[in-house]
Amino acid sequence: MTDQHAGLSGEPGDLTPQLIETSTWTDQQVAAAGIPMVDVPIVSVGGGLGSLALVDYLRIAGVPVHDIAVLSPNKRPSETYEFLANNSQIPRHERLRSDSGSVMDNIWGFPSYALREAWNEKGLKNKLFPVWQVTTEPILAEYYTPKSGQVYESVDRETARIGWTQMLKAGQVRMVRRRSGGGFLTILTPPPGTTQTRRVAYRSRFVHLSLGYPGVRFLDDLRSYRERSGDHRRVVNSYEPHPHVYEELARRPCTVLVRGSGIVASRVLQRLLDDNEAGRTQTTVVHLFRNYVSGPQGDSVTFRRPGTGGFAYQAFNYPKAAWGGQFRNQLLELEGDARSDFIDTTGGTNTAPRKDWRDQLGRAAAIGTYQQRVGQVSSVEPTDDGFRVRTEVQDNAGASFSIDADFIIDATGLEASIRSNRVLADLVDVTGAHTNPKGRLETLPTFEVVGTRSEPGRLYASGSSTLGSTYAPVDSFLGLQYSAQQIAFDLGAIGAVPKLGPLRSFKEWTRWMKNRPPS
Amino acid sequence: MDPLDEEQATVMTPTLFGRIQTRLFMVFTFGLVWSIIILPILPKPEGAPLGDVAGDVFLALIGVALIGIVWEFLYHGLQQVRWEKDWPSLFGLLTGINEGLFLYLVLDMPLSTFLVHFTTTWIVIWLALHGPMRVLFLRWRFRGGRLV
Numbered sequence: 001m002t003d004q005h006a007g008l009s010g011e012p013g014d015l016t017p018q019l020i021e022t023s024t025w026t027d028q029q030v031a032a033a034g035i036p037m038v039d040v041p042i043v044s045v046g047g048g049l050g051s052l053a054l055v056d057y058l059r060i061a062g063v064p065v066h067d068i069a070v071l072s073p074n075k076r077p078s079e080t081y082e083f084l085a086n087n088s089q090i091p092r093h094e095r096l097r098s099d100s101g102s103v104m105d106n107i108w109g110f111p112s113y114a115l116r117e118a119w120n121e122k123g124l125k126n127k128l129f130p131v132w133q134v135t136t137e138p139i140l141a142e143y144y145t146p147k148s149g150q151v152y153e154s155v156d157r158e159t160a161r162i163g164w165t166q167m168l169k170a171g172q173v174r175m176v177r178r179r180s181g182g183g184f185l186t187i188l189t190p191p192p193g194t195t196q197t198r199r200v201a202y203r204s205r206f207v208h209l210s211l212g213y214p215g216v217r218f219l220d221d222l223r224s225y226r227e228r229s230g231d232h233r234r235v236v237n238s239y240e241p242h243p244h245v246y247e248e249l250a251r252r253p254c255t256v257l258v259r260g261s262g263i264v265a266s267r268v269l270q271r272l273l274d275d276n277e278a279g280r281t282q283t284t285v286v287h288l289f290r291n292y293v294s295g296p297q298g299d300s301v302t303f304r305r306p307g308t309g310g311f312a313y314q315a316f317n318y319p320k321a322a323w324g325g326q327f328r329n330q331l332l333e334l335e336g337d338a339r340s341d342f343i344d345t346t347g348g349t350n351t352a353p354r355k356d357w358r359d360q361l362g363r364a365a366a367i368g369t370y371q372q373r374v375g376q377v378s379s380v381e382p383t384d385d386g387f388r389v390r391t392e393v394q395d396n397a398g399a400s401f402s403i404d405a406d407f408i409i410d411a412t413g414l415e416a417s418i419r420s421n422r423v424l425a426d427l428v429d430v431t432g433a434h435t436n437p438k439g440r441l442e443t444l445p446t447f448e449v450v451g452t453r454s455e456p457g458r459l460y461a462s463g464s465s466t467l468g469s470t471y472a473p474v475d476s477f478l479g480l481q482y483s484a485q486q487i488a489f490d491l492g493a494i495g496a497v498p499k500l501g502p503l504r505s506f507k508e509w510t511r512w513m514k515n516r517p518p519s
Numbered sequence: 520m521d522p523l524d525e526e527q528a529t530v531m532t533p534t535l536f537g538r539i540q541t542r543l544f545m546v547f548t549f550g551l552v553w554s555i556i557i558l559p560i561l562p563k564p565e566g567a568p569l570g571d572v573a574g575d576v577f578l579a580l581i582g583v584a585l586i587g588i589v590w591e592f593l594y595h596g597l598q599q600v601r602w603e604k605d606w607p608s609l610f611g612l613l614t615g616i617n618e619g620l621f622l623y624l625v626l627d628m629p630l631s632t633f634l635v636h637f638t639t640t641w642i643v644i645w646l647a648l649h650g651p652m653r654v655l656f657l658r659w660r661f662r663g664g665r666l667v
Contacts, residue, residue, distance in 0.1 A: 319605070
């Protein structure tokens with residue numbers, strides 16, 4: 001084919017240069033490119049937990065399966081999350097840093113994970129413990145948190161209940177563009193060989209984007225080391241697969257340098273020291289802090305976060321009131337940099353004050369297998385013999401020292417720049433989505449993306465791409481559910497989906513309890 | 520999402536306005552219904568007519584609601600010294616002790632009647648906050664306890 005039906009790749013039904021350069025598409029343009037169009041009122045792009053949260057809400061409100069399309073390369077909504085959790089050393093039997101009532105598979109938050117764990121445990125003592133913990137937290141007991149396996153299993157049950165596989169359309173989304181006449185056209189690239197054409201367009205009034213993190217993030221000095229040396233074996237990120245590190249530690253005594261002091265660092269430290277204490281390894285763990293927290297943070301008695309021994313402590317990644325209390329309200333009132341600063345002050349790098357972690361660090365510090373160092377890294381280079389990695393550090397007094405390590409684990413987090421995601425970059429560059437002071441998508445309190453309205457259609461986003469807008473804990477289970485609720489109520493307010501009032505809510509809850517599909 | 524980084528409150532994280540709304544709502548729905556159910560079997564002084572007991576019970580409910588508004592200001596103040604700006608579930612149960620004591624002192628009511636009525640009503644409301652309220656009012660827990 002030599003006509004306009006051949007696109008960029010020469011395959012039938014592909015994007016054309018003309019489409020790529022046009023910000024608002026007509027149906028005729030898409031048809032002329034030979035791209036088939038599928039009509040569906042609501043499209044959710046991502047297919048992870050963010051998509052699940054919204055689709056669950058809409059299904060429960062009464063939106064039928066055939067009115068929703070979920071576009072994703074993943075089969076299960078918890079797939080990506082579980083991959084990252086496993087890499088960061090939380091297998092299915094370990095506990096997450098999640099509240100009992102942040103129930104990913106249940107929009108009501110009831111029954112909570114604690115109640116369900118109690119229900120399923122054998123023996124009175126085992127049954128009572130989660131209930132005791134959740135009732136007395138955080139005063140007499142530490143916060144209850146669920147095992148990750150419980151989260152995945154319950155998510156699988158809920159996806160089956162709401163007919164996820166019927167809504168799921170496999171493939172990678174390439175871009176979302178405004179449609180002339182209203183709504184949006186979302187271009188999906190299905191797996192090769194599954195469709196007649198290279199692309200398929202989903203024509204919808206509403207689009208929801210919940211795309212997660214584009215990748216792992218490295219500290220600048222470590223990224224530069226990896227690029228220069230090509231050594232991806234000795235310098236790893238805690239969120240990428242790195243079992244080879246633990247395997248080599250089991251073979252010989254090594255030194256591991258851990259960078260970062262958030263929750264992921266805590267978990268990695270636990271894994272390293274657990275192996276030591278079990279006699280599997282003889283590892284020396286050096287922990288390098290950029291900002292050493294030596295005491296509580298904040299001058300005001302009403303605004304002070306606990307901190308000691310290098311770490312800032314709070315139970316969850318934001319204070320609880322950020323999800324639904326006074327901090328949520330406060331943030332709604334703020335704008336621009338004040339909003340961004342408030343998010344940094346209440347969030348930022350912090351970890352959970354678990355007693356077992358603190359005790360373990362204390363034990364290891366006493367015998368010298370856990371060492372804390374403070375300073376700014378000036379360079380990361382291979383040692384002269386080439387077998388280790390040398391980190392040159394300047395401490396706050398200006399003195400320098402070096403740390404030779406067999407492995408460096410970067411536990412500072414995930415890449416969240418929306419520029420690294422081409423769907424979002426396209427949305428900003430071509431469609432005109434606004435960005436907020438954190439460089440992410442600017443959203444209204446309804447989670448509609450500012451600058452993308454295509455009457456009568458609307459485009460929403462949830463998850464990490466919206467940090468810096470009107471809600472802080474966007475990338476948490478409950479944050480995703482909050483976003484979903486805001487979106488569902490916005491859609492209800494304009495009459496696009498049924499409203500979810502107390503009576504229907506109760507009725508649907510009873511169906512959930514009986515594991516029957518939404519009515 | 521950061522797999523380890525998570526969140527939120529057991530009941531809900533109240534704001535001052537949310538506290539007051541939730542209290543008034545709970546007392547005059549769950550509290551009232553429970554009081555009517557338990558009224559016939561409440562312990563009462565020999566020969567006291569049911570109507571008198573009903574009056575006392577209703578007065579106690581009004582007391583919990585109205586004096587409670589003052590208590591909520593106090594609790595809200597205490598909440599400000601907590602970094603999390605939350606109100607743990609256990610506090611919600613334990614504040615029944617100070618509120619019950621104070622209410623008994625200002626009401627002229629037989630101790631046994633008061634004790635059984637107040638304690639059971641308090642627990643019923645506390646339990647209702649942990650499940651039924653979430654099921655009926657989806658936005659309640661995200662709005663600091665506000666219903667309107």
